[in-house]
Amino acid sequence: MKLSDNTLERICKVFGYLNFLSSKGVGFVSSLELAKGIGATAYNVRKDFSLLGVTGYTRRGYPAEVLKQQLGQRLNLTKRRKACIVGLGRLGSALLDYEKFAEDGFEIVAGFDSSINKIERLRTNIELYSIDQLTKVVKERSIDLGIIAVPAKAVQEVADKLVAAGIKGILNFSPVKILVAKNIVHLDMDFTSALRFVAAKFSLQK
Amino acid sequence: MKLSDNTLERICKVFGYLNFLSSKGVGFVSSLELAKGIGATAYNVRKDFSLLGVTGYTRRGYPAEVLKQQLGQRLNLTKRRKACIVGLGRLGSALLDYEKFAEDGFEIVAGFDSSINKIERLRTNIELYSIDQLTKVVKERSIDLGIIAVPAKAVQEVADKLVAAGIKGILNFSPVKILVAKNIVHLDMDFTSALRFVAAKFSLQK
DNA sequence: ATACATTAGTGAAATCTTTCACCATTATAG
DNA sequence: CTATAATGGTGAAAGATTTCACTAATGTAT
Secondary structure, three states: OOOOHHHHHHHHHHHHHHHHHHHHOOOEEOHHHHHHHHOOOHHHHHHHHHHHOOOOEOOOEEEHHHHHHHHHHHOOOOOOEEEEEEOOOHHHHHHHOOHHHHHOOEEEEEEEEOOHHHHHHOOOOOEEEEHHHHHHHHHHOOOOEEEEOOOHHHHHHHHHHHHHOOOOEEEEOOOOOOOOOOOOEEEEOOHHHHHHHHHHHHHHHO | OOOOHHHHHHHHHHHHHHHHHHHHOOOEEOHHHHHHHHOOOHHHHHHHHHHHOOOOEOOOEEEHHHHHHHHHHHOOOOOOEEEEEEOOOHHHHHHHOOHHHHHOOEEEEEEEEOOHHHHHHOOOOOEEEEHHHHHHHHHHOOOOEEEEOOOHHHHHHHHHHHHHOOOOEEEEOOOOOOOOOOOOEEEEOOHHHHHHHHHHHHHHHO
């Protein structure tokens, strides 16, 4: 099945929104409600579902729990995934305890930093290691996902290590783009660029 | 001038990449180099520049400094912008001292939180206030941009307050989508959804 | 001086994505 | 029981974006 990034992104958002609806005990939800919840159109949502072969009920919408399960199954989001965080500065250590990851089936099982000092000082239940142990730990614990939060100059090196250790996907919080093999999925989340985008967009729209 | 979000996003990335090249003292840069630096194609880059009326030199490319200035001028990125952070939990307080913002012309001039305790405990040079003062401070200091890092249940309320205080753009780090007037630019950066996207994408591509 | 290779600029084609139009279904109201 | 309105499903049209094909310009090598 081939889905566009846009579709995938929307479905991921829908999945998150369904988690939220779950907590409110919602039974059925319409494509329009979902669309509003994620900032898309009802056409988008229905078309996306149609591509995935997910169907609902006329005049009632989609049964929230079933839908969540179906989407989860289609996108392999049901199984728990192990992730690690590399770089335990302010951002990295904040991410260590970001509860939302856990709620969503992502388990942060390790943190790495080059500074032994930091590793010893941080208080957390998650196991922390020197970056020298990255390859070993990632392999041994079969970690799928790497979250990069190191300073710019170390980013590419860390990315290479993660890939060599067999990681499958990378979420990169540094402002530097990483270069990895095409089969390694990665997403760059550059805060500065995002802020710039917001600033530029409102400057232009007047 | 109307530019697509894709174009705008690319140009913002190019701008960031030019900052990086600046520090290395690069003279000319080709569309291909820029494209590699931001993860796009040289066609993309040239077409984007063409839309902005930015031109280069055959066989040499674009003069880095001039280009940066031209793009900055077109997208209004030259003037310094004031921003504030609402929510000083782990993520919010990490963002308070995120140096990259400053390097890029964004000045974090205030932080807000509902807990007086947190405000008193945090050590930073940035002025911190109770959230009750948000409207007043944002107006008085003419703050353009709001960065939201509060818990899900407070997000919409904070967004409303920011908008009422006259903010022009919002960067939302919470997992909840915000609803604001159409003329308010906003970007949702949901880490969980991003991680989900990465996980889903590599599951699918095999 | 000439040929060649590299790079920008850009209209047009190709591709991709969203939106629409329309049908089918079914809950609800009267 | 019937009419109506709300909702999903989906092929087709419209729209947006990317890629391509081609031209022009100009360093560089011979």
